[in-house]
Amino acid sequence: MTENITLLILVKSSVKNVFLRDAIRNTWGADLSKNIVLRFMLGFSVSHAEQTKLEDETYQDVIVENFVDTYANNTLKTIMGFNWAVNECPTARAILFIDEDHLPRIDNIMDFLRSFNPEQLDSLFCGIQIIMARAIRRKHRWSVPENVYEHKHWPPYLRGGSYVVSQKIAKRFTLAFPFVKYIHIDDSYLGIVALKLGIIPRHDHRFQTNQNQLTKFKKQFVYNDYKNPGVLKNAWKMIKATT
Known part of the structure; x- marks a missing residue:
């Protein structure tokens, strides 16, 4: 069993x-222990450049x-x-990738991570496994022409909405990315990279749950499809009221 895990x-x-x-910052993002680091991944937009700059100056989390x-x-x-x-947060033993419209129960995820011994944790790549898609x-928007990907099926991959990966596995991915042909479907692409590296995705049904089952x-570990900030805030209140 692994203690004192730092999670990114x-x-x-x-x-x-x-x-x-902002809804995340004011709900589950405000309820994180000191060994948990939260960052938002954004691309660039000319029309939102000033807002993004202000966010960075205010919260320093983008x-x-x-x-x-x-x-x-x-x-x-x-x-x-x-x-x-890998480069900026190497002390994180594990990384949780999660979409902005998902609501995690971080305590459950941390208990899950602590259940592994150090060797098991280092080999972790876990989420909702998709097979023979x-x-x-x-x-x-998910279409890929045959000249980009010739096979009929994707290799096993983890659904992109939420998954955890160890720092050690993440390092292997970063070394492989420059050598694997780019595909715009991120979870399928990670499946291809994992196959080339001999990494087997691990399935756990707790990484996807309908919000009605909160x-x-x-x-x-995760509840899905909170696209409205008000709905997310109400769901968080329900979690806090029942814990």
């Missing part, structure tokens, strides 16, 4: 969703690189997060 939480956020980031903040650049945002974790060819399933 990287929230994949759309640059325009400042109110949702990571921004010079790529356009669009869905098509989600893989760039994910790579940015991995690189930042077909590559989409028709026009869709009070029923209290041992889950």
Whole structure:
């Protein structure tokens, strides 16, 4: 069993969703222990540049690189997060990647991480495992032409909404990224990189739970689809009232 784990939480956020980031800062993001670091991953937007600069000056919790903040650049945002974790927060034993519209129960996640011995923790790459997903060819935001990815199915990958990866595994990913052909679907891309590295994604159903099951399933790690700041705040109040 591993004690005194430092966790880095990287929230994949759309640059325009400042109110949702503020809701996180005022709910679960304000309830973190000293050994937990929270950062928001953003791309660049000319129309939101001043707001992003103000956020950085005020909270010092945003990571921004010079790529356009669009869905098509989600893989760039994910790579940015991995690189930042390895280069700027190397003391974090584990990294939680999570979408901005997801609500985590951090205490449950920390108990989960502590359940591993150090060797097990170092090999952790865990979330909702997707197996034998077909590559989409028709026009869709997830479509990939055959000249970019020729196979009919993706290798096993973890759903991008929330997953944890150890610092040791993250370092292996960062070394491999420059040598793996870019694909804009970030979770599928990580699956390809993991396959090349011989890393097997671990499945745990607790990383995805419908928001309607918030009070029923209290041992889950993450609840999904809180796109409204007010709904997120109310859900957090419900969690605090039942713990």
